[in-house]
Amino acid sequence: MVDNASSSANVLMRKKLLIFTLIMFVFGFALVPFYEKFCEVTGINNLLKPDVLVKENWVDEERWITVEFDANTRGLPWSFKPLQTSARIHPGEPVNVMYEITNNSEREINGQAIPSYSPRFLDKHLKKFECFCFTKQVLKPKETRQMPVQFVIEPGLPIDVQTVTISYTFFELPEGNNPVKK
DSSP states (O other): OHHHHHHHHHHHHHHHHHHHHHHHHHHHHHHHHHHHHHHHHHTTTTTTOHHHHHHHOOOOTTOOEEEEEEEEEESOOEEEEESSSEEEEOTTOOEEEEEEEEEOSSSOEEEEEEEEEESGGGGGTEEEEEEGGGSOEEEOTTOEEEEEEEEEEOTTSOTTOOEEEEEEEEEEEOTTOOOOOO
16 A cells, blocks of 8 residues: 555656646746747847837937047058038937058958047937947958948937037957957
């Protein structure tokens, strides 16, 4: 009888474990939409899904902002320039700008672009989706490359701001230096 009681207890425990396993399996699949909704609500993961920010951002079509683009180098034998010097945009409107860079030297060079903004608080209203400034750039001798910057300036930018400047300055990196993404 003791053997029969432990056998029925084992069968009962197996059933409970099987039900628990099934519930956990279903929970694992159900967690994905919950996680996505949580990320959408909190704004987490927007760098991996830039469309989320653009779709949720409204465009202020009654207001215009002039965005000026600037490019500089410090201690590099590179030519660096935006392919357009300015753009007239509506706040909330996605913008795509191309920059061109050329290594004028006979050696391969690593460089990193550091952004700066005017007015200084623009960084709080500027959301970049893609930028060459996120990673180091390695240019071979005499190589020319075009690099995009995709961004949006949020409609929350103070109303008295009508012109902003986005500037990038390239600095040389020592070989083997892998900067942190900015």
